[in-house]
Amino acid sequence: MRSIILDTDIGSDVDDAMALAQLLGSPELDLVEVHTVYGDTRLRAQLARRYGVLAGRDLDVVPGVVEPLSGRKVWWAGHEGTLHDDLEQETISADSAPERLVARLREQPGELDVAAIGPLTNVAAALALEPQAAWWIRHLWVMGGSFGDDVCEHNFKSDDVAAQAVLTAGIPTTITGLEITQQVTIEAARLERIRAAGPLGAALGADIEQWWAYWNETWNVPHDPVAVLALSRPELFTFSKLGRVSIEVEGERAGHSTFAPAADGTVRIITAVEAEQVAEEITARIVAAGTAYPVARGEIDGDRT
Template identity: 30%
Template sequence: MPTELILDCDTGVDDALAILYAAGQGARVHACTVTHGNVPVEVGTRNTLTVLDLAGLSTVPVHAGASRPMAQPLQTSEHVHGRDGLGDAGVSTSSRQPAGDLAAVEIVRLARERPGKLTLVAVGPLTNIGLALLLEPDLPALVRGVVIMGGAVGVPGNASQLGEANVWHDPEAAQLVVDSRWDVLFVGLETTMQAPIPPEALRRIEASTDPRARFTWAIMQHYMDLYEPTLGLRSCIPHDALAVALALDPDLATYRCIEAYVETGPGRTRGTLVGDLRPFAPPPAEPSTRGVIRIVDRMDFNTFFARLLESLGA
């Protein structure tokens, strides 16, 4: 049976890859909900509709959500994803309209409608998820699983010295997610930064005539411009697609449980996901315990990239 998803996103370049991956691997996407983050929520909503249409998922409803974080000013990342969020590649956008503008309500409604069936995947700031938890305290018992692209446990951040963007953009919401009694996997920079798209995969995307690959190649150019000085090669990191891949096939990785919290105070560490990595620390409680998360230990990147190329028709 296909994995049933709610995908919460802030659609920029890597979110687009995540949507294309989910579609290409046969996920059943019940809804996409959209938050602020890479771009303002209105832009992210338009981009989500555009990518879903390209992916053959034009019947998937899109619900706009939080337009700002819970407790700090809105900050967006157009320098990473382009002014339009899709690499300023001149993409023709969807004429579809969003199905609603109360994303957190829709998350709760779907979870109640299909208890134990849905995997919640969040690849943007966690504001919509935090609001859904406030609306429905029993949400952890209603979803099948939770996969977050977020955090930088034990490695440098990308939004601050130690803060990864999706956690850093709304630390209070992220702490609500960490404090909930569910088995939550954080796919963070400690994993994703190990996986720049290989040169051979890029050559196949560039050479493909499939519309999905042509779209991907076009929107990736701005993204690769940003990453090239950091990576030392012309490539980029498909952060969000890696999280979707593990939601669809958890056997692509091995995991470890750690106790964790989010720095929510003022100062330079605000927005940091802190995990206890001490080798001599006592074993954490069960994954569904408050303040315990899972992170990736090792991941099969070769299989991931093979499936990504398949999903793009490359």
């Protein structure tokens, strides 16, 4: 079993909530904590905590940095958390995610993976507090960038300064870019399976439909679940050799990413994906999370972990 900290901007694109549910349905992974980043991180933390409750899990959730290091305006869709009643009752940590990340890594150097599926602001802030933390992360799994094209992906563009700092820090890292995630889709048949998976599935299904309506679509790309699945099912992916990633900072191409092989590099990117098998695995793990504890909120045993 591998221990993992999830760093997420859950609440806007529904793929973060899907990734969290997927982790909750992955028995080979120990989800140690959830950290939130970018914008209203307290609301994001309450939403992450709520998803844990719906799965019968007592998640430790820590809000993180609100403003990107880039100074760029936070993109906010406006629907974050609106389908979830009384989120303020969810108990979240009073700590700050960068400080907590450093503390966790100091306690368990080389034992924790970090999955960063939002802007890399929390991780960059943690490295600024303790540069040695770069050597304590077992492996960093990132959803971000787009390689081999001119696209400036949202996570890297939102905080290009943080992305540059983190991806040049020497951390063993795997990055899944848009050119890979966009090969995978979740459509109506899989949505129905998710929706039927207990209280968690019902809530997630509603959030997925809300996201579809926001874009006037009947499908979505599960960017973050794809990136997280590479940790559990590496045989469904093809990885590059080690190299270096460069991030353009500021200007019209802020956040643009390029990869170059290098003998002394510490970063690899995913270069191919078994798209249909990945979509099925994502769905199955979400369903597993939702059906493990098919109970209403008031019936959840607080001792379940």
